[in-house]
Amino acid sequence: MRIIETIEEMKIFIKQAKAKGLSVGLVPTMGSLHEGHLTLMRQAKKQSDIVVVSIFVNPTQFGPNEDYAKYPRDLSGDSVQAGTAGVDVIFHPQAQEMYPKGYSSFIEIDGITQKLCGLSRPGHFRGVATVVTKLFNIIQPDIAFFGQKDAQQVLVLKRMVSDLNINVVIEIVPIVREKDGLAMSSRNAFLSAEERSAALVLFRSLQLAKQLVARGDVKVEDIRQQVVANIQLEEMAQIDYVEIYSYPLLETMDKMIGKALLALAVRIGKTRLIDNIILEG
Structure with a gap:
C-alpha cells in the first residue's frame, strides 16, 4: 500500500x-x-x-x-x-x-x-x-x-x-453500528463512559419512531414530538435538531407517505452526534 x-x-x-x-x-x-x-x-x-x-x-x-x-x-x-x-x-x-x-x-x-x-x-x-x-x-x-x-x-x-x-x-x-446500536463515529472517542451510555438514546429514539410507523402512526409531527420527548428523558442530551423529511428529496411532509428520513443531531456533553433512519409509511 x-x-x-x-x-x-x-x-x-x-x-x-x-x-x-x-x-x-x-x-x-x-x-x-x-x-x-x-x-x-x-x-x-x-x-x-x-x-x-x-x-x-x-x-x-x-x-x-x-x-x-x-x-x-x-x-x-x-x-x-x-x-x-x-x-x-x-x-x-x-x-x-x-x-x-x-x-x-x-x-x-x-x-x-x-x-x-x-x-x-x-x-x-x-x-x-x-x-x-x-x-x-x-x-x-x-x-x-x-x-x-x-x-x-x-x-x-x-x-x-x-x-x-x-x-x-x-x-x-448502510450505517455500521456497535452491538448496542450506537452508530460508529470518530467523535465517539470524545465520549466518557457515562456519556457513551447516554448516547444510546439516539438509537433508542430512532427505534421508537420505527415502532410508531409500524403500528400505523402517520402524522409526521406527532412522531417527531415523541422522538423529541424520548431524547429529553436523557439528562445529558441536548438536542440540536430532530427532523423528518421526505427521502431522498428532503421536502417537508405532514403524513408518512412513502420513504422519509428521520435525522437527529444531539450533543452528549460537548460531543455532537448524528444518526438517522429511513422510515417507510
Whole structure:
C-alpha cells in the first residue's frame, strides 16, 4: 500500500492505473478510521480494481467554534487498518496542498443544504462539496463510497454530481453500528463512559419512531414530538435538531407517505452526534 501526499503524484498514479484499464474506487475520510470506514473500503474493494482512501481533515467544513484542531489524527494507525481492508493507496495531502495561498473557489448547493446540519452548521456543506469535488477531479474515481450515517451529506453530493455532470457513481453503504446500536463515529472517542451510555438514546429514539410507523402512526409531527420527548428523558442530551423529511428529496411532509428520513443531531456533553433512519409509511 502506498501513501501519497501530493496532488501531482496522485494524478500520475491515477493516469497510470487508467492507462491499464483499471477501475478506481474512492473512500473519502477524515481519518481516525473505525469499522464503519473499513466497511466502505471492503465494499470498494469488491467493486473496484484500485481502492484509494483519502485521509484529510478538511478545514473548510469546520465552523469557527468546532473541533478542527482537536479532531483525532492517527495516520500510522489508520494506515494499518486501511491495509487490512485491502486499500491500495492512501491520499494524505496537507491543508496547504489542497488550499494553497490565494485559493478562492468554492462549491455551493442550494436548497437541500438549508436544513438539518446545513442549518445548524453554516458553511459546512460548502466545505464538503468543495473538497469532494477536488478529490473527484484529482482521483477521477469510477465509484465513490459514502456511509448512510451522513445521510444529508450523501444526498448533497448526489445532487452535486447530477447537477454538474460529474462522471462518478455515488454508492451508499448502510450505517455500521456497535452491538448496542450506537452508530460508529470518530467523535465517539470524545465520549466518557457515562456519556457513551447516554448516547444510546439516539438509537433508542430512532427505534421508537420505527415502532410508531409500524403500528400505523402517520402524522409526521406527532412522531417527531415523541422522538423529541424520548431524547429529553436523557439528562445529558441536548438536542440540536430532530427532523423528518421526505427521502431522498428532503421536502417537508405532514403524513408518512412513502420513504422519509428521520435525522437527529444531539450533543452528549460537548460531543455532537448524528444518526438517522429511513422510515417507510
